[in-house]
Amino acid sequence: MTARRLESGGRIDRNQKVTFDWDGKALSGFAGDTLASALMANGETVLGRSFKYHRPRGIMSAGVEESGAIVTVGKDTRREPNVKATMQELYDGLTATGQNAWPNVRFDLGAVNGLFSRFFAAGFYYKTFMGLPPFEWGSGTGLWMQYEKLIRRAAGMGTASRAPDPDHYDHAHGFCDVLVVGAGPAGLNAALTAAEAGRDVLLVEQDFELGGDYLNDPAAEPKRAELVTAVRNAGVHILTRTTAFGLYDDGTAGLLEKVTDHLRNPDPSLPRQRFWTVRAGATILATGALERSIAFENNDRPGVMTAAAARVYLNRYGVLPGTRILIATNNDSAYGTAVDLEAAGAQVTVIDSRAEQNAGTSERVSIQYGLAPLEALGRPNITGVELAADTGNGWKPAGKQGCDLLLISGGWSPVVNLSSHRGAKPAWNAEQACFLPGQTKEPIFHAGSAAGIWPREACETSGVAAAQRATGEAFQTIAPGGWARTIKPVYEVRASDRVSKAFVDFQHDVTGDDIRLAHQEGFVSVEHLKRYTTLGMATDQGRMGNVIGLALMADALGKDIPDVGTTRFRPPYTPVAIGALAGRNVAGHFKALRRTPLHDWNLRHGATMTEAGLWHRPWYFAQDGETIDEAYVREAATVRETVGICDVSSLGKIAVQGPDAAEFLNRVYSNGFAKLPVGKARYGIMLRDDGMVMDDGTTWRLGETDFLTTTTTAHAGKVMVWFEELLQTRWPDLKVHVSSVSDHWAGVSIAGPKSREAISAILQDGTDISNEALPFMGVAGVTLKGNIHALIARISFSGERAYELYVPAGFGEAMMDLLWPSAKALGGCLYGMEALGTLRIEKGHVTGAELDGRVTIDDAGLGKMASTKKAFIGSALRQRPELLRQDRPQLIGIFPKDKSQRFKGGSILCAPDGTSGFGDGWITAVTHSPALGHWIGIGYISGGVEAWRGLPVIASDPTRSGDVEVEIVSPHMVDPEGVRVHG
Amino acid sequence: MIRINCPFCGPRDHSEFTYGGDGSIVYPELEAPREAWHDAVFLRENICGVQLETWQHVHGCRIWLTIERDTLTHEIHSVRPAHPGIAAALHSKEGAGT
Numbered sequence A: 001m002t003a004r005r006l007e008s009g010g011r012i013d014r015n016q017k018v019t020f021d022w023d024g025k026a027l028s029g030f031a032g033d034t035l036a037s038a039l040m041a042n043g044e045t046v047l048g049r050s051f052k053y054h055r056p057r058g059i060m061s062a063g064v065e066e067s068g069a070i071v072t073v074g075k076d077t078r079r080e081p082n083v084k085a086t087m088q089e090l091y092d093g094l095t096a097t098g099q100n101a102w103p104n105v106r107f108d109l110g111a112v113n114g115l116f117s118r119f120f121a122a123g124f125y126y127k128t129f130m131g132l133p134p135f136e137w138g139s140g141t142g143l144w145m146q147y148e149k150l151i152r153r154a155a156g157m158g159t160a161s162r163a164p165d166p167d168h169y170d171h172a173h174g175f176c177d178v179l180v181v182g183a184g185p186a187g188l189n190a191a192l193t194a195a196e197a198g199r200d201v202l203l204v205e206q207d208f209e210l211g212g213d214y215l216n217d218p219a220a221e222p223k224r225a226e227l228v229t230a231v232r233n234a235g236v237h238i239l240t241r242t243t244a245f246g247l248y249d250d251g252t253a254g255l256l257e258k259v260t261d262h263l264r265n266p267d268p269s270l271p272r273q274r275f276w277t278v279r280a281g282a283t284i285l286a287t288g289a290l291e292r293s294i295a296f297e298n299n300d301r302p303g304v305m306t307a308a309a310a311r312v313y314l315n316r317y318g319v320l321p322g323t324r325i326l327i328a329t330n331n332d333s334a335y336g337t338a339v340d341l342e343a344a345g346a347q348v349t350v351i352d353s354r355a356e357q358n359a360g361t362s363e364r365v366s367i368q369y370g371l372a373p374l375e376a377l378g379r380p381n382i383t384g385v386e387l388a389a390d391t392g393n394g395w396k397p398a399g400k401q402g403c404d405l406l407l408i409s410g411g412w413s414p415v416v417n418l419s420s421h422r423g424a425k426p427a428w429n430a431e432q433a434c435f436l437p438g439q440t441k442e443p444i445f446h447a448g449s450a451a452g453i454w455p456r457e458a459c460e461t462s463g464v465a466a467a468q469r470a471t472g473e474a475f476q477t478i479a480p481g482g483w484a485r486t487i488k489p490v491y492e493v494r495a496s497d498r499v500s501k502a503f504v505d506f507q508h509d510v511t512g513d514d515i516r517l518a519h520q521e522g523f524v525s526v527e528h529l530k531r532y533t534t535l536g537m538a539t540d541q542g543r544m545g546n547v548i549g550l551a552l553m554a555d556a557l558g559k560d561i562p563d564v565g566t567t568r569f570r571p572p573y574t575p576v577a578i579g580a581l582a583g584r585n586v587a588g589h590f591k592a593l594r595r596t597p598l599h600d601w602n603l604r605h606g607a608t609m610t611e612a613g614l615w616h617r618p619w620y621f622a623q624d625g626e627t628i629d630e631a632y633v634r635e636a637a638t639v640r641e642t643v644g645i646c647d648v649s650s651l652g653k654i655a656v657q658g659p660d661a662a663e664f665l666n667r668v669y670s671n672g673f674a675k676l677p678v679g680k681a682r683y684g685i686m687l688r689d690d691g692m693v694m695d696d697g698t699t700w701r702l703g704e705t706d707f708l709t710t711t712t713t714a715h716a717g718k719v720m721v722w723f724e725e726l727l728q729t730r731w732p733d734l735k736v737h738v739s740s741v742s743d744h745w746a747g748v749s750i751a752g753p754k755s756r757e758a759i760s761a762i763l764q765d766g767t768d769i770s771n772e773a774l775p776f777m778g779v780a781g782v783t784l785k786g787n788i789h790a791l792i793a794r795i796s797f798s799g800e801r802a803y804e805l806y807v808p809a810g811f812g813e814a815m816m817d818l819l820w821p822s823a824k825a826l827g828g829c830l831y832g833m834e835a836l837g838t839l840r841i842e843k844g845h846v847t848g849a850e851l852d853g854r855v856t857i858d859d860a861g862l863g864k865m866a867s868t869k870k871a872f873i874g875s876a877l878r879q880r881p882e883l884l885r886q887d888r889p890q891l892i893g894i895f896p897k898d899k900s901q902r903f904k905g906g907s908i909l910c911a912p913d914g915t916s917g918f919g920d921g922w923i924t925a926v927t928h929s930p931a932l933g934h935w936i937g938i939g940y941i942s943g944g945v946e947a948w949r950g951l952p953v954i955a956s957d958p959t960r961s962g963d964v965e966v967e968i969v970s971p972h973m974v975d976p977e978g979v980r981v982h983g
Numbered sequence B: 001m002i003r004i005n006c007p008f009c010g011p012r013d014h015s016e017f018t019y020g021g022d023g024s025i026v027y028p029e030l031e032a033p034r035e036a037w038h039d040a041v042f043l044r045e046n047i048c049g050v051q052l053e054t055w056q057h058v059h060g061c062r063i064w065l066t067i068e069r070d071t072l073t074h075e076i077h078s079v080r081p082a083h084p085g086i087a088a089a090l091h092s093k094e095g096a097g098t
């Protein structure tokens, strides 16, 4: 191929020269070039190496179907592999390198694979490394994984950067009445018609210019310009450089907009790409058609490309791709290309595999009939073609002809991918030798060559017609076809006595022989064929190879193509970067962050934070030089000695109000709530329908019809949804309203012997909260100094005398500014989650780690709480025999046998002779207990304390701390009688 | 992406909703025997075709909905509030509006 840039012509801006780097060489092109057109103009021919055989590959097309010029663009952290050079806009400073080759694409040592190609045929990897004795299936897996690494390294299709992506991506959302995909002759007309009918239209084009095939025809430029202006004036929303990669339910489309991939120094405020989710009332697919190749020996040589591509390079980019050009066709579409190339100064010969005369071509183009290419000659670049003549019963060699460019037109495949995403099965049309879009009940309409309509005027008319159907104005359809003479299908050309390397799928190096081999080995289903040969599985996704592969399979099976079937296309149509899927949901924005009203106050007072679900909560408040272990032990000890304050604002809070609120809670909780007096709180456990524990918390009766229910931090959302479900779907007769008030209150726990003292000092008017006025589980409204209204409840999670104090969220800091000096003066402390855990583990109080959805109320040691006088959610199924077994795991406390030893959460509890397998129990949480002076834990063990009292048990943690001998004790490890809490 | 036409909020992406469960189940009285609860909680048809489902517009108006959806095509045939009182009120309002 001896390509050269012409002196004039094309849509490139010759005043704007662009320099770029290809494999270390400084080259230049023009604005408006693609990387492929610029490389071609520079005479670069070998741009890649093939996947298995490392064969040299060049430019094969001018579009998204490219299978040869696949390169890596960018460098360092912005290195993106597997970019189709035909789709990459050229910009000043662009850096591109060849891939899948070492040391470079022009001289690649991996090409030795080609000499051993018979070993790389279909199924080679599996047969060699997995299926043969002594590596039977399964037993050879370890070895396979070793080989796989080697094969992958040898085969590697470019490598991405391992550093974090320096770019950012956006998610965007759109709505429209009509989505038009593709801005060619059909799409532009469809968009204009729909917009003029008053519809809100979104037009999406993957190219950087609007026009589709108009762009490849200088004579059509006035018409194109006029249409584009009309479309803009009609108010059509236009997205260029945007690919509709998938269609989903109910008119939803996924689009990928490449915002800055064509810019050297993009505005840093712009996202690199935008991931659009568009909801469309109707969708018009004017996605065009792709020209097919034909399988023949060495059809992958640089210098072999599709016929239409040559017209694109000539007319759009001003590059004449060859000087002695042979065009092999089986249909009418290539003749226009022949005329244009000849007019540009090339010597052109057309070989048409059809027998008859063709009318209306230039006299200066020589045309020969009944011929097809048998083998491309020359290496690495093509120097000629051996021809084959149609004998009526196969092909026979028919002499050689020199050329530097071989153009192939094997027919056209409409891009039916998007409607196939919706389950519309493409239907084979034998007359046009292509799959046409399938039928769908959804408002999806095809126009132009996507519907198998070939002449431009018919495509324009079909765009108008599709828009009229989409808007319900008319129901005319345009028939497919339109060539003067019918296509004659040719999928493969080979002489029967020759073994050939005729490629069907260029990206995965699948040959016609591979397909016949797969058939011989019994792979007769098209889905099996695809997996065994890897046909259509690379980024090409079968665009180039699918129809040929199917045709060869049909031939081997002695069936017609429709009887072999086609595989269903699935999104995405073109690759979507993971970064685009993630959008802004990365790093700190990966998930939402919830701050309590006391968040800033906590930070100002020395909190180290930890994550609890979405919440950030104080973990511990270290004093000078303290480690976390020192801090939490001090905090927990201080609570038991004097007083501590802990932010509990993250607890779920639900206002349950209405005449039937008490009845509702009585049904939801396993213990009784109907008779809870006003001014009292009660600890409750709710079960699921299946009898397992769902959540626990306290409920405060603020008035006759007014309750405040608290939930665990983790289950706040779930419990709210559950209440709503019960009230709306099961018990619609109950007059109850629930509302989430979690964010309305700032709440703290004040725990320890001096808690009452600390609070009393900040109450306005000397309100009495003595044991008599506010006994254990009492609730009252109080006023803090500064006239701050508060709710106080005497409830305890720590086993100490303790209170929870709630104020409206905006008064949280004011409350703390009163409370903290008061507690500090009494020798108190602030404490975090870690000390909170210590205090509750010492008391054997359960929380999320223990209530993991697999435990019953009995397992958790709280069975006595469940009412026997009433039915409640879960009361029936908690009585399942399996759930009543005495040997179920039950809540226990754990001490180390040697009190100086520690063990870890997650350890498996085993009998000394049974440290393998699943063990008899597990440890859910551990802490160093300042009250006891050694490490303790809680967990579950089969049969509970009674079954293991006095018996040796091993806490086994083979990957971390090893085996530790422990003893099983009651989970109530500190103050089991509960004296302190009532004091 | 399924689109669900919430009777209060209009057509919205399914990502605003959470799936509840089988909408054809009539849960027994709390006092009902264990067997009745067993059947209601554990036995499900695996329907290929139109099935009744509950969904909640959890990131919207928080209404619980009863939806007829085709499990094969995702086509939604009907959407109504699960609460019969709300459904009736909505129906009469729609009736009055026409």
Ligand SMILES: [Zn+2]
Pocket: B006, B007, B008, B009, B010, B057, B060, B061, B062, B063
């Ligand atoms: Zn809603």
